[in-house]
Amino acid sequence: MKKNELYVALRRILPEDAVLIEEEDLRPYECDGLSAYRQLPMLVVLPRDVDEVQQILKLCHGLEVPVVARGTGTGLSGGALPLAEGLVLSLARLNRILDIDPVGRTARVQPGVRNLAISDAARSHGLYYAPDPSSQIACTIGGNIAENSGGVHCLKYGLTVHNVLKLEVVTVEGERLTIGGNALDSPGYDLLALMIGSEGMLGVVVEVTVRLLPVPERAQVVLAAFDDVEKAGTAVGEIIAAGIIPAGLEMMDGPAIKAAEDFVHAGYPTDAAAMLLCEVDGSNQEVSEHILAVRELMQTCSATEVRTARSEGERQRFWQGRKSAFPAVGRISPDYYCMDGTIPRHRLPEVLKRTSELSREYDLPVANVFHAGDGNMHPLILYDANNPGELERTEELGGKILELCVAVGGTITGEHGVGVEKINQMCVQFDADELEQFRALKRAFDGRQLLNPGKGVPTPRRCSEYRLLRAEKGDGNAQGVDRP
């Protein structure tokens, strides 16, 4: 398909300002939050309503033009990376909050609505939307659905999939489907869960009904410092074992603490080897009991310092530091690469030890932030893309860290999705039959492979090549850890 032909065809169904063709207009769409990968799309379209989305998809299906859907592009795995021969379908103009139902506790919104805007709109009813990715001020609910986003509070409140009730989806053929409903269960196969986290490869979400929760009566956070990462890891296990389900339970290591403190002055202990933030929420009484118990457990696990936030302002600052950890690291390094693996909680100390060995081996610093409660690690590799070969070395180190997660019984992504970033590691995570099942499922939704092709699920050929490469390097069993 030639660019100009496609432009003319699109202009028959869209006004001038809804189709971008000039390079300067396309430039902002060349990458998402995984800026190591960049590609200008052929064209960008900005539909204003569901009908236009349907028409665009029908047209592209007929012409066999690939389509990459996009929210605000804050994704970290390259899920919205454009294709040179493809269209970027921006949902930015579908940004209306359609309905807040304070009795049913739901919000019906368009996909381009920002995550935080939902809670803002619900606040006057004493309600909020629970999943809170660090990018929540900017990221859209449509993108959250594509990647099944989490956040620091997902230990207690779950990921996006646990907080979405219903979707309106446009298929690659331009048909509109209603998926899910307001009841706990829906008849038929669970297309709702299937769609969530499918990275725009099965359909385009055009309307979302989310569950809202009552704002807890009180939330309080304990900060604890440790002179040793292993002790912090033990404390995490003890808190969970005590039957407390914290609203958030986060760990940062020394380099991450220092970077965050320099950036937002949260009052973090910059000499600590590890720090935990443990938030509990609920009724006044419950929070008081749990804070007491958490403080005691931290002390039993040899915390060098235990502090409870003395005010709502201090509580916000404690979290501000954690939520700013990525940009904070961005300040001290020309580039950084954020990984997203999960591990069984009890394997944390050895995974951190092996990560720092790998960091030395590759001569690249690594800062660690960690959703400790649910075993979701975010090692940040610090590098400089201007140094020849450093990006490649970074990607190789990143791949090693993810494969280390798989080796201890974990997975290659906790909440950021596979995108283009972890597509090789899918060959390590899954066997040939499992991957073939994913591909068959994709064909059931998108036989012509037009929706975000090249993301999420590797081709058999890619896996053969990657397995060969690993075998040549002798990596098959070189994670240096015991398999579970």
Add this chain to the structure above:
Amino acid sequence: MKKNELYVALRRILPEDAVLIEEEDLRPYECDGLSAYRQLPMLVVLPRDVDEVQQILKLCHGLEVPVVARGTGTGLSGGALPLAEGLVLSLARLNRILDIDPVGRTARVQPGVRNLAISDAARSHGLYYAPDPSSQIACTIGGNIAENSGGVHCLKYGLTVHNVLKLEVVTVEGERLTIGGNALDSPGYDLLALMIGSEGMLGVVVEVTVRLLPVPERAQVVLAAFDDVEKAGTAVGEIIAAGIIPAGLEMMDGPAIKAAEDFVHAGYPTDAAAMLLCEVDGSNQEVSEHILAVRELMQTCSATEVRTARSEGERQRFWQGRKSAFPAVGRISPDYYCMDGTIPRHRLPEVLKRTSELSREYDLPVANVFHAGDGNMHPLILYDANNPGELERTEELGGKILELCVAVGGTITGEHGVGVEKINQMCVQFDADELEQFRALKRAFDGRQLLNPGKGVPTPRRCSEYRLLRAEKGDGNAQGVDRP
């Protein structure tokens, strides 16, 4: 395929006692809990391990023999109804609890393990498995997965899909897949949620890892009687609006109360028009606060009587009555037909009113039990299959009630699945594009349509015929309620 040929082929891979062929041996498998439908299978196999399951499926795939997987056959929608030309694959001998991990709070079990046996095995660690279908003493976890079973406590703790972490599945080709994992999210499409509730149509589950929860410090239940169903409905709304998430919130109407009381002598108020059971659990303090609040709300909503269970024994009796409601109705009527629809909570009074109109119109009594908290209704139609035409009239009334649920914005199943029972109503619940997406998905797992064919998803032809039939009867808009 001839029966004897298949028998010979199966005996090459299975011992004599693992293949049933005599009519007297096949008889117990002719129906599940939906006993209005009966069909003898060609053969029944009882494999002892995963390897045998794989061999059976490979063989049947090669010979194109349909396979219906079965647990203990307590399902209520005919999901395990055999096919005359097909095999029943009983998972009864895969009944071992493989591992309880008290730290990770998981249990790894085979599919033939009974629901309650998991909690029994976990109890010494202070843990339990939350979903509790009324049949939990008999039903298996494999069947729970097939139907995405709920129970009286699923309002707070969710359905099966919310409590299963990982599955080992054998595909129709006999390949083994690992689906899901111990982390909150898994890379790739969400096959775990897809498999749960898929009624044995996508694969055969051979191993299950479930999440275990700590047994709450305390549980307490309030019983409230009302002289009017609408007042009970209002009380349900008020409790939810007060921010209390009860562990269970159940309603029974007059006929159901009387039947249950006659059967188990739970101490129910037999002169009430409606009764609510509201259970709260958690810490001692929390339970005390919530019980007080619930009692007050019940009184505000004009309850004629409010009782808190005075002992653990009384609490158990209160629940015993509710959990025995189906067999209790079975005692007073030769046959009963249990429906399973969901509705938005606030539409309850009009749905009950319209249901009793329909009950009079069809001259068939209806008793109502209702998971009120999550809007899941279980109307029980009392009939006598020996009266000519009465089963057909019952099915027609049942269909009307389900379509009434759809008309007010609800669904045709809350937790019992579609099976053969609600397959016509799927044509009402979903439009042609939505049903076609289900079929495409089925083909992605089972191209030859061998896994439990004829269940769950209607053929296009069936829907055309059913729509025609409804149009002839003028039923299209005859639910007698306002559409949402």
